[in-house]
Amino acid sequence: MSISYPKTHIVRRMAPFKVDSLAIPYPEFVPKLFNFCMSLGFRKGLIMPSRAFCSDENQGLPIILMTKHFGTFPFNHGRVGGVIATDRHGPHAHHGEDLVILQASHVGYDPHTGTYGKFVRPKMAGTTISNSCGKITHVITPYIEQYEFAKKRIFLHRDESGNHLITVKNSFVDFASYPVKNGLVLLLEKIVKLDDDRRIVPVAALSTSQTFALGEDFCRRIDATGYIWKGGDGESIKDLLFADLFFFREDFHETDASILLERSLAGFMPEIVTSRNPSLRAAKIIIQLEFSRIVESIRRGTEYAGKNLLYITGLNLDISEFEGFPATTYFVPWAAHIQLQNGAPEEYAHPVEQDRLFGLIMGQSIENPDQVNLKEEIGRMLQAPRFDIRSSK
Known part of the structure; x- marks a missing residue:
């Protein structure tokens, strides 16, 4: 006879993810990243980088800089939102002796206002501003809309006897006889008086x-x-509808590859929709969840066995053109997993956390004498013999 135990509700918390004073411009970050690899014993000319970014054009600068400093176009590990395709570990490992994976979700940043989420599209006529990462925004928007609606339809008031009351639309109440099927569910047990x-x-x-x-x-x-x-x-509850007072019971809205993004974020939606910067909060959560998932896939898998590997993850901040300067991208490092061919020293037995990782990166030189001059390389290609390419017989 099996013994059953009462199930305890376990809450998963996200670690503190700092941005202030930790953002590194990509033209500075990538050469430092290359030199960090060299300091770990990676071999010049044998490093195959891989990136896991969104496909947006504002992620182009990081890719160009990776090509320039690592001497090869990076492999692609990325899905929408910065989610990593683990089935690409094997092909990546077969393309180089020493491996680097750089993973980042991205969000726009306006340095003038300090706000997150938007980006000016330079190839659109006029000044066209849109969401920097359309996929993350698309995934979280239905939940934000439900939260905004609920804030307006839940009311706090006090009666003539001084009793404090809350009036709630039926659609937010999880009745025993008629539970909420899809939508925001109010956790009344945390709010109201029990009999x-x-x-x-x-x-x-x-x-x-x-x-x-x-x-x-x-x-x-x-x-x-x-x-x-x-x-x-009374009046509507507004921002007093805190994240721990509700949850969402939803069928997933996404039907393509971005369902992976929604599935990852679903349990954290109350925290996201109540944030001052929902897209930033969502990006931070994806980064942390992906790092945990990918480190586990590397440790349990065999694809990278016997290889030097640096897996580093963080946040890409997209900054639009301003005052005559081109659009640019900053990187905020979050964590890194380091695996060395001959066994990692004790200092790398566990993931390198944010503050230490930032220090390790910033301790590297910005000079990279091994970087490729892309203009010269293209010129050499143009000067190369022209091959007479024919159909196979």
Whole structure:
């Protein structure tokens, strides 16, 4: 007879992901990355880099710089949103002796306003501003819209007797007889007062909503924000609808490869939609989840066995053209996995975390005497013998 144990709800938290003072311009980052590889014992001329970026044109500068400093066009590990295709480990490993994987989700950044998410498209007529990473934005937008709607349709108020109340649309309430099938679900057990049988029972019912008495803990939490309670119908809850007070019960919206992105982000949507910068928060979460997943795939797999490998992940910040300067990209390092051919020293037995990784990168020289002059290489190609290429017989 098997023994069953009560299941404990385990919450997965994201580690702190800092951006301030950690962003490195790509023209500085890539030569330092190359020199870091050399300091690890990677061999000049035998390094095959790979990138896992979105396909947006604003990711072109990093790819060009990788080509210039590593002397070869990088292999492509990337799916939408910066998700990595693990089935490409094998082909990548077969294309070089020493391997580098650079993975990054990306988000636009406006240095004038300090806001994230947008990018000016230079090849569009006029000033055309759009979402920097359309896929991440496309995935999170339906959830943001539901959250914004809920903030306007949930009301806080106080009655004449001084009781604190919340009125909620029926569509947000997970009734035992009629649970929410698709949409935002309010975690009323964290908000309202329970009766003696620990049931959630409304104090009033209206045509499309229910009114509940608020619990003491939730009232104290609201009071701590300085909120002023209103009588009558009160007012909408607005930004007091905190991330831990709801979840989404949804069928996935995506049908193509971006379903991988949505599946990864689904459990973190309350945290994303309540963020001041949802696209930035989503990108940070993808980076952290992907790093954990890919390190596991490398350690469990055999594709990179006996190889030097540096897997580094972080955030690409896309900055539009301004004041006559071209568009550019910055890299914020997050973490790295290092595997060396003859066994990694103890200092690399565990992933290199953000602060240490930043220090290791910035400690490298920006000078790379081995970089390729792309203009000269193209000139040499043009001067090469012209082959008479024919169909096979």
